[in-house]
Amino acid sequence: MKTSTFENRTKDINKSTVGYQLAKTLLSGGSYLKGKPMVRPCYTSGRGRFTSNQNHTVDTIMCLQIAGLKRDIDFKLTNDAPRGSATGNLITLINRNKMIKN
Secondary structure, eight states: OBHHHHHHHTTTSOTTSHHHHHHHHHHHTOEEETTEEEEOOEEEESSGGGOEEEEOHHHHHHHHHHTTOOBTTTEEEEEOOTTOOGGGEEEEEOOGGGSOBO
């Protein structure tokens, strides 16, 4: 997929949202896990008793589906936390043909 194709398909999504930015990072080949591009859409923000989870899993998946990717065919949502917490969410790109090429 070209950058212009991704931009045209996601033109109705606000470009400053974290879900959009994570989807673009995933398709651009951000971080790698076992040779496959991946992104962690949930993280902890704050310090001490003022911490909170910032969960952008649904927004990222929605943006990927609007861009034309299919769940469990082109990308996969897994969890690698020992007890299944939200911060263990991991979106991995399975089909490398869907990556953004300039």
